[in-house]
Amino acid sequence: MDKGTLWVVIFGLGVGSFLLRFAFLGFVGDRPLPAWLVRHLRYTAVAILPALVAPLVVYSGEGGSTDPTRLGAARVTLAVGIWTRNVFAAIGAGAGTLFLLVYLLG
Amino acid sequence: MPFTTTKSAFWAGVRDGAPFIFVAGPFALLFGVIATEAGLSVFEVMTFSIVVIAGAAQFTALQLMQDEAPTVIVLISALAVNLRVAMYSAALTPYLGRAPLWQRACAAYLLVDQSYALSHAKFEADGSMSVPQRMAYYFGTCLLVLIVWFGGSYAGAAIGTTLPVGLPLDFALPIAFLSMVAPMMRTLPHLIAAGVAVVVALLAVGIPYSLGLIVAGTAGMMAGAQAELWLKADPMLPADEDRQ
Numbered sequence: 622m623d624k625g626t627l628w629v630v631i632f633g634l635g636v637g638s639f640l641l642r643f644a645f646l647g648f649v650g651d652r653p654l655p656a657w658l659v660r661h662l663r664y665t666a667v668a669i670l671p672a673l674v675a676p677l678v679v680y681s682g683e684g685g686s687t688d689p690t691r692l693g694a695a696r697v698t699l700a701v702g703i704w705t706r707n708v709f710a711a712i713g714a715g716a717g718t719l720f721l722l723v724y725l726l727g
Numbered sequence: 728m729p730f731t732t733t734k735s736a737f738w739a740g741v742r743d744g745a746p747f748i749f750v751a752g753p754f755a756l757l758f759g760v761i762a763t764e765a766g767l768s769v770f771e772v773m774t775f776s777i778v779v780i781a782g783a784a785q786f787t788a789l790q791l792m793q794d795e796a797p798t799v800i801v802l803i804s805a806l807a808v809n810l811r812v813a814m815y816s817a818a819l820t821p822y823l824g825r826a827p828l829w830q831r832a833c834a835a836y837l838l839v840d841q842s843y844a845l846s847h848a849k850f851e852a853d854g855s856m857s858v859p860q861r862m863a864y865y866f867g868t869c870l871l872v873l874i875v876w877f878g879g880s881y882a883g884a885a886i887g888t889t890l891p892v893g894l895p896l897d898f899a900l901p902i903a904f905l906s907m908v909a910p911m912m913r914t915l916p917h918l919i920a921a922g923v924a925v926v927v928a929l930l931a932v933g934i935p936y937s938l939g940l941i942v943a944g945t946a947g948m949m950a951g952a953q954a955e956l957w958l959k960a961d962p963m964l965p966a967d968e969d970r971q
Contacts, residue, residue, distance in 0.1 A: 622766045622792050630788050630801050631771070635778035637806045643835035645816040646823060654817050660952040664920040665810040666783065667911045668947025671921040672928035672940050673787060673804070674904040679929055681898070691898050698902050702909020709753060711906035719902070723895055 690726055694719035730856060733863040740845070740867020747841040748875040754782045755876045757903055759883020761786070764896050765793055769884040776880035780839060780873075783907055784809040790900050796937035804940050815843035819865075822850040826862050834862065837869040915958060920951025 645654075674695075681691035698715030705711065730736040755776065762772045762785075779785055788805040796804075815838055823834060845868040850861055890896075912918050924947025931939030 626792060626798050626801075627767070627771060629798055630792060630805075631775050631778055633798075633802045634781075634784060634788055634805050637802060638779055638781050638784065638809050638812065639836060641806065641809060641813040642816050642838040643832065644813050645820045646831045646835050646838075647828070654814075657952070659814065659817075660955055661948050662810055662814050663955075664917065664948045664951030665807055665944070667908065667917045668920045668924040668951060669787070669804060669808050669940070669944040670783065670904050670908045670911075672924040672943035672947060673790065674901050674908070675925040675928045676932045676939075677790075677898075677901045680932065681901075690895075691901070694898060695901060695905055698905040699909050702906050703912055706910040708750070708906045708910065711909055712753075712757075712902055715902040715905065716899075719895055719898055 690719060690722035693722050730860050730864075733857075733859045736856065736860040737863040737867040740849075740864040741870050742867075743845050743849070744841060744868040744871050747845075748871050751782075751839075751841065751872045752875045752879045754903075755879025756883040756886070757899070758782065758785055758789075759880045759885070760887040760890065761883075761896065761899050761903075762789055763884045763887025764890070764899075765789055767884075769881070769888070772880055772884040773877070776877060780837070780876060781809045781812070783904075786900055786903055790904075791937060791940075794937065800937045800941070804937070804944070807941075807944055812838050812843075815840075815847075818847055819843065819850075822846075822861055823858065823865065825858050830862055834865055837866070837873065839869075839872065841872050842868045914955075916951045916954040919954040920947040923947045923950035 678691060678695040679687055682688035694715045697718040698711050701714040702708070702711030730739065758776065759772050762775065763769070767775070775785060784805040787808045788801050791801040791804055816835065819834075819838070823831060826834070842865060846861070846865045849864055850856065856864070908921065912921065924943045927946045928939060928943035931942050933939070934942065
């Protein structure tokens with residue numbers, strides 16, 4: 622990882638995150654936001670995170686194939702997460718599955 | 728029970744924030760470990776956590792830098808993941824907007840899921856709080872989370888340098904993301920947003936400069952927002968058009 626890029630990202634993200642957090646508290650005051658904007662903002666994380674993770678799971682093997690150990694771990698993480706609504710149960714189950722499958726399938 | 732002093736409001740915030748150390752702590756630890764494995768020094772990990780304080784955004788930036796995405800894409804994607812703090816900012820403004828500017832600036836720096844969720848619920852429930860009491864409560868909710876976030880990042884970075892090689896840590900980030908996403912699937916529009924984002928992301932994987940992520944994320948957001956509109960309109964429709 623390039624160190625110059627890293628520092629640009631750290632401080633760019635710091636300034637950007639602060640501006641997002643300060644936007645309304647500092648600049649806007651208590652004027653209401655347009656409804657369409659709020660409606661889209663509601664789905665940012667729930668769209669960006671799956672979009673980020675899907676290719677990492679599906680193209681996890683060599684040359685763009687799917688690695689069955691990664692796919693299995695991803696499925697278990699998601700299932701346990703939806704079922705328990707508990708982030709740490711999901712991480713534990715996913716990591717456990719990954720280690721087990723890597724051990725079994727080599 | 729109304730607060731008599733700003734001090735008691737502060738400590739009430741600290742008390743209410745205490746359970747969240749079990750949420751923030753493990754994430755901070757995981758960030759420290761993964762960032763160290765990605766080649767960051769302890770100093771870089773700590774600066775990252777102190778300057779940004781945003782778990783999902785930090786993980787996103789880390790993953791994209793490892794994928795060697797262009798810097799501007801790293802920044803846009805990580806900030807998009809963090810867009811919800813702008814909503815939090817908007818939601819808290821009616822309660823904290825009249826505080827002095829320097830206090831609002833400090834509050835903005837500390838605005839995270841926990842401080843927003845606790846404070847907004849408190850301010851809504853207790854209309855008798857003064858603005859200084861609200862600020863004190865807010866900063867109280869941040870105290871332990873902050874200590875745990877920085878401490879956890881440091882501990883994770885320290886552990887990360889000692890882990891044996893050969894662990895399948897390449898997949899730690901996807902597992903972390905999936906575990907964060909799963910509990911967000913609260914409503915049908917959330918599911919639709921995620922589903923559309925996944926399909927578009929898989930199709931758009933060939934788009935250069937990691938722009939596929941932005942395209943997929945935008946498509947998912949629009950799908951979620953549109954689905955929400957349609958589903959809200961549902962009760963207005965005749966029954967037979969309701970189910971499709």
